Amino acid sequence: MICPVCKSDMIDVEHADIELEYCVSCHGVWFDAEELELLLGSMGFDDHGLPLPDILHAPEAPTEEKKRRCPICGQKMKKMALGVKPEEVIIDVCPQGHGLWFEGGEVGHLLRQLAKKQPAAGDKSGQRVVTFLGEVFHAQD
Template identity: 45%
Template sequence: MKCPKDKSDMIVVEHEKIELDYCLQCSGVWFDSEELELLVSVLKATGAALSGTDLLRPREAEHAEARRKCPVCGHKMQKVWLGEEPGVLADSCPLGDGLWFDSGEMQQVLQKLGPQDTQATKDIISFLGSAFPFTLGTDKRG
């Protein structure tokens, strides 16, 4: 799969049996909806309260950043907030193929977890954090 930002071939990282596409150039992450759905069902099975809908349909965000194209279908993606505002900015495919996180957004991910965020959002974001502790610079927390 090609990175929506710099068009280089992404590598695939398997973390806890979930596959994520990772760009070696820009450290961006593509979370495919199939894999996201799989993660949601795993989290549900382990007892975490989670509703897939408030994840897969985040609210529309107004943002000046350039619009990227979905690496799966090529449609222009929408900027969305994941979690309570100000939340984490992500690009969402209009056809539901998946979510794209810029590397800058990845850096914000862990710090942005507020008390009013839903458990679902926290679970997804902490999953991303645990998948890339080195890239996020969080592996030194001990």
């Protein structure tokens, strides 16, 4: 898969059933829709019910960030805010629901937010995502 930012070939990173694409040049990360569900669960969105269709129909976040194109279908992605101000992270979401894109610095930002939350007991998949991201990105920082 080609990085939507710098057009480098991204690498597959896999750990504990979670797979994502990582750009070694700009440190961006692509999650496909399934990994996205695990990630959202890990952020506590399970409780409030925030499945992918709701994200896709939510209003776009106001931001100066440049639009990116989905690495799967090539359509321009929507800017969406995850988390709570002032700690929110602006991510790019494919309007077709293929997945979402984190710019390089955003993953670290998200991890710091996740680290502040105590993962709910029994939320194994969410913990796996956090552990996974920590392992992958601490090594790269």
